Amino acid sequence: MLLQLVEPGQTPLPHPQEEDFAVGIDLGTTHSLLAFAAENDIPHLIPLQGERLIPSAVYYTEEGLPIVGKNALSMLAQDPQNVVRSIKRFMDHGSQRFPLRNQELTPVEISAHILAYLKSQAEIQLGRSIHQAVITVPAYFDEAARTATRDAGRLAGLKVLRLVNEPTAAALAYGLEKKAQGIYAVYDFGGGTFDLSLLKLQGEVFQVLATRGDMNLGGDDIDQAIYQQYFYSLNQTIDSKQALFVIKMLKEQLTLQEQASLNIEGHSFTLTRQQLEEIAYSFIERTLNHCQKALEEANISKENIHGIILVGGVTRMPFVKKAVENFFGKKPLDDINPDEVVAYGAALQARALTHGSRNLLLDVTPLSLGLETFGGIVEKIIDRNSPLPVSKVQEFTTHEDGQTAMLLHIVQGERELAQDCRSLARFELHGIPPLPSGIARIQVQFTMDVDGLLTVTARENTTGISQHIEIKPSYGLSECDLLDMISNSLTHGQQDLETRLLIEAKVEAERIKKVTLSALEKDAHLLDHLQNKLIQEALASLNEALKTEGRLKIQESTEKLAAITHPFAVKRMTYHLNEALKGQKVDTFK
Amino acid sequence: MSSTFFVPNAFEKFKIPTTLNINLEDLEQRYFKAQQKHHPDRHRSSASHQESNLAAAAFNEAYQILKDPLKRAAHLLKCLGWIDPVENPETQKDSSLLFLMMELNEKIEKATTIEEKQSLASFLKQEIQKNWTDLENSIKKNDRANSLSLLNRLTYLSRLQQNLIK
Numbered sequence: 001m002l003l004q005l006v007e008p009g010q011t012p013l014p015h016p017q018e019e020d021f022a023v024g025i026d027l028g029t030t031h032s033l034l035a036f037a038a039e040n041d042i043p044h045l046i047p048l049q050g051e052r053l054i055p056s057a058v059y060y061t062e063e064g065l066p067i068v069g070k071n072a073l074s075m076l077a078q079d080p081q082n083v084v085r086s087i088k089r090f091m092d093h094g095s096q097r098f099p100l101r102n103q104e105l106t107p108v109e110i111s112a113h114i115l116a117y118l119k120s121q122a123e124i125q126l127g128r129s130i131h132q133a134v135i136t137v138p139a140y141f142d143e144a145a146r147t148a149t150r151d152a153g154r155l156a157g158l159k160v161l162r163l164v165n166e167p168t169a170a171a172l173a174y175g176l177e178k179k180a181q182g183i184y185a186v187y188d189f190g191g192g193t194f195d196l197s198l199l200k201l202q203g204e205v206f207q208v209l210a211t212r213g214d215m216n217l218g219g220d221d222i223d224q225a226i227y228q229q230y231f232y233s234l235n236q237t238i239d240s241k242q243a244l245f246v247i248k249m250l251k252e253q254l255t256l257q258e259q260a261s262l263n264i265e266g267h268s269f270t271l272t273r274q275q276l277e278e279i280a281y282s283f284i285e286r287t288l289n290h291c292q293k294a295l296e297e298a299n300i301s302k303e304n305i306h307g308i309i310l311v312g313g314v315t316r317m318p319f320v321k322k323a324v325e326n327f328f329g330k331k332p333l334d335d336i337n338p339d340e341v342v343a344y345g346a347a348l349q350a351r352a353l354t355h356g357s358r359n360l361l362l363d364v365t366p367l368s369l370g371l372e373t374f375g376g377i378v379e380k381i382i383d384r385n386s387p388l389p390v391s392k393v394q395e396f397t398t399h400e401d402g403q404t405a406m407l408l409h410i411v412q413g414e415r416e417l418a419q420d421c422r423s424l425a426r427f428e429l430h431g432i433p434p435l436p437s438g439i440a441r442i443q444v445q446f447t448m449d450v451d452g453l454l455t456v457t458a459r460e461n462t463t464g465i466s467q468h469i470e471i472k473p474s475y476g477l478s479e480c481d482l483l484d485m486i487s488n489s490l491t492h493g494q495q496d497l498e499t500r501l502l503i504e505a506k507v508e509a510e511r512i513k514k515v516t517l518s519a520l521e522k523d524a525h526l527l528d529h530l531q532n533k534l535i536q537e538a539l540a541s542l543n544e545a546l547k548t549e550g551r552l553k554i555q556e557s558t559e560k561l562a563a564i565t566h567p568f569a570v571k572r573m574t575y576h577l578n579e580a581l582k583g584q585k586v587d588t589f590k
Numbered sequence: 591m592s593s594t595f596f597v598p599n600a601f602e603k604f605k606i607p608t609t610l611n612i613n614l615e616d617l618e619q620r621y622f623k624a625q626q627k628h629h630p631d632r633h634r635s636s637a638s639h640q641e642s643n644l645a646a647a648a649f650n651e652a653y654q655i656l657k658d659p660l661k662r663a664a665h666l667l668k669c670l671g672w673i674d675p676v677e678n679p680e681t682q683k684d685s686s687l688l689f690l691m692m693e694l695n696e697k698i699e700k701a702t703t704i705e706e707k708q709s710l711a712s713f714l715k716q717e718i719q720k721n722w723t724d725l726e727n728s729i730k731k732n733d734r735a736n737s738l739s740l741l742n743r744l745t746y747l748s749r750l751q752q753n754l755i756k
Binding site for chain 1 (some may be wrong): 617622625626629630632634644646647648650654655688736755
């Protein structure tokens with residue numbers, strides 16, 4: 001009989017009792033995706049309600065219940081005040097509160113609603129419960145935003161196995177699927193953030209050499225600039241949230257067209273590719289500036305880069321692709337969909353962590369960690385681009401006789417003065433034995449784990465007394481807040497579920513109804529008598545179903561109405577397209 | 591406030607000879623091997639997760655020291671017991687070094703054309719190479735004072751090199 005020899009403490013496979021199923025989640029600014037990898041290490045995206053990308057939008061109903069995804073976006077037209085988009089941009093302000101209906105919600109809670117939706121939908125699709133996930137974050141996310149992301153996962157009932165940096169996840173997907181080897185630059189331009197990571201892919205090791213980025217540089221900023229430049233002065237009657245969404249849709253159309261127009265609520269919006277490029281130019285310049293600096297800092301020349309991996313929705317703009325190509329002197333890779341590649345990487349890492357793997361991600365911390373000293377000057381403890389995990393010991397002493405406490409202020413950032421850096425936490429060290437000044441030796445150990453999260457421990461060395469550390473975070477939610485939220489969501493969880501499903505069904509029913517009625521109003525002449533009658537009947541039965549408050553009945557009637565109106569929709573599209581083409585020269589449509 | 595080294599001897603950590611010049615490719619392979627074994631992702635479900643955090647962090651620190659020539663040189667002198675932790679090497683008086691630094695700083699500030707910058711860069715590269723060889727010999731001869739002074743020169747020269755790139 002053969003015995004497998006395993007070194008103590010190093011099990012290649014997790015403990016048998018441990019749950020061995022975990023998914024990968026890309027919790028994006030604009031879209032969120034959920035994927036999982038099966039035995040053959042091939043990641044699959046799980047389409048939820050038939051969509052590959054779930055809009056990271058949440059609508060809060062009158063009852064205060066969250067509706068996530070395209071149904072939330074559809075409420076932008078009627079009730080923009082209660083729709084939240086791009087909440088990820090507030091993750092570094094974890095405890096900020098947004099008034100929505102009768103409640104005040106934090107970014108952590110709103111993100112948790114998105115995650116909970118992804119989780120529940122995927123559970124239905126896969127027919128099994130999901131308790132564990134790998135969630136991706138921008139490489140340049142600071143400690144506060146990472147903690148907030150992990151807390152959101154917990155709140156959604158997920159054990160967050162690991163927070164993986166988005167560019168690293170993308171490199172993992174390319175490395176495993178396309179067998180990429182050598183030095184790669186990952187250019188990740190998403191809805192809210194920009195990251196540039198340089199990685200060395202060698203055999204089974206994915207080593208991040210350097211990373212740079214901007215937590216507030218994304219497609220949303222381009223939309224905002226377009227709004228300020230072209231739309232704000234034109235039309236202030238339309239809600240800015242609606243306008244920004246319209247701009248986003250126009251921008252997406254411009255990937256393939258030279259000009260895009262949309263008609264919303266009687267307002268006409270037009271944007272040309274040239275206008276878009278003029279505005280986007282300065283933002284792209286900023287990203288290339290980061291690329292240049294990252295290469296200099298890592299001491300890598302462009303010629304040594306084997307490939308450039310494109311990640312994020314903004315990289316679908318032909319203008320961006322071209323700019324990246326010109327900068328690196330190489331055609332960038334986008335053979336794995338830039339919107340999906342991060343989720344694949346997350347799924348692969350989730351698989352690796354639950355089933356064991358030879359592949360190893362060695363990531364770095366994007367920002368330096370320091371302590372405030374006299375005069376507000378920052379003394380660096382951990383340099384940025386240090387490989388994780390990292391642990392540093394700093395020794396302190398007292399300045400006054402009999403001093404028993406000490407205040408430490410931890411900051412994150414590259415600036416010289418503490419006030420210009422991000423304040424992470426103020427720690428009070430208590431219980432220092434009263435000794436003459438300069439005698440006590442207090443060793444404080446700062447450890448940043450592979451998720452980029454910090455823990456601090458302290459001990460006094462002359463007496464060996466173990467010390468009590470009081471942590472007063474100047475950011476995020478306290479553990480107490482979080483436990484409160486979790487227990488609240490557990491108590492309300494069960495009853496919430498059925499109510500939420502009913503509300504979702506009603507929202508969808510109302511949406512289809514509204515679309516149908518407005519189509520009938522404009523184009524009823526396209527229908528013959530029988531078709532018209534069928535649609536009217538379906539509408540009536542949906543109205544009946546809505547009165548009953550029976551979820552299944554409402555869903556059934558909605559589906560029926562959608563099916564019956566489908567040929568009508570096709571007819572309308574053909575009709576309007578023909579109308580639009582009338583009198584136009586063919587060469588305009590090249 | 592002073593920072594203590596988490597790793598007392600980075601060379602021993604990777605089981606390589608305590609010398610100034612090392613094989614960087616070999617070091618990288620040893621580093622990857624150590625991380626394959628100790629990285630916290632390898633210890634997800636075991637009770638040793640926190641220990642693996644510290645073990646992996648120690649290898650990370652040792653690797654960061656050894657792969658950077660200047661950090662490695664300073665660490666080597668420390669391991670040899672030649673650097674007194676109380677005595678700050680930068681305060682040592684080296685008038686010839688001071689003079690050279692002032693001259694070079696002035697040249698860097700005045701350098702505007704690419705040619706001027708390139709010639710300065712190649713001069714600095716040569717100086718660093720020369721001092722490095724001197725340091726190697728000085729360590730072989732067990733010359734503590736000269737080694738410390740050479741390390742000091744190398745520190746300043748690399749700083750100038752970085753300024754020039756910026």
